[in-house]
Amino acid sequence: MKCIAIDDEPLALQIISQYCERISFLQLEKIFTNPDEAIQYLQNHKIDLMFLDIQMPDINGLQLYKNLSNKPLVVFTTAYKDFAVEGFNVDAIDYLLKPFDYNRFLKAAYKANEYQEFLSSHELQSNSIYVKVNYEMIKINLKDIELIEALDDYIKIHIKPYPVLTLMTLKNMQEKLPEQEFMRVHRSYIIPISKVEKFNKNKIYVAGKKIPIGSSYADVYDVLMSRQLQ
DSSP states (O other): OEEEEEOSOHHHHHHHHHHHHTOTTOEEEEEESOHHHHHHHHHHSOOSEEEEESBOSSOBHHHHHHHOSSOOEEEEEESOGGGHHHHHHTTOSEEEESSOOHHHHHHHHHHHHHHHHHHHHHSBOSSEEEEEETTEEEEEEGGGOOEEEEETTEEEEEOSSSOEEEEOOHHHHHHHSOTTTEEEEETTEEEEGGGEEEEOSSEEEETTEEEEOOGGGTTHHHHHHHHHHO
16 A cells, blocks of 8 residues: 655654554555645645644644545544544544554554455446445445535435435546446536436436536536437
């Protein structure tokens, strides 16, 4: 697993670096004392896991993670146990309370590795996807999806009998879906093409719901028209 560590304390980064060297499946790519440099790095490099301090001078690690568009797995590290609940609310793999020893660090690393392996083997099947809901992986059949809607840090997957909420960006969800079956039509909506009931250049009706076509997705109408003619 490619990983990075972010902490304003050089000694904490040194300890994490030493621990990572002892774990064969971890490859520590870089360490950062400056969160802004870490954010810039993440924009240009694919990382599987980050060890992230919470209480830093210029930014809270929880907020940093929430603001990332492409979120790697995260293990929070902090000297303050009060952040534990909030850390798990953003689906952290683990929460390490400083000072932590090697065995505790190894346990967190194993949890991250096992979770990544699970995602790799179950991410996308021919007719279903898995999403994380309340610390569990839930299987969703693609044919059951009526609409996918962005809600702040979450997305709502409209299925019957009730919708599913998962912590994910709409962009990440779009990457999981077969492009021949699903289309993004607005910064807040992805639709299943097979469930389009009617449409014009401004809106689409899907499963009884009226969805606006975003100004950045003006080609949606032409794409839908071309598919009707095939």
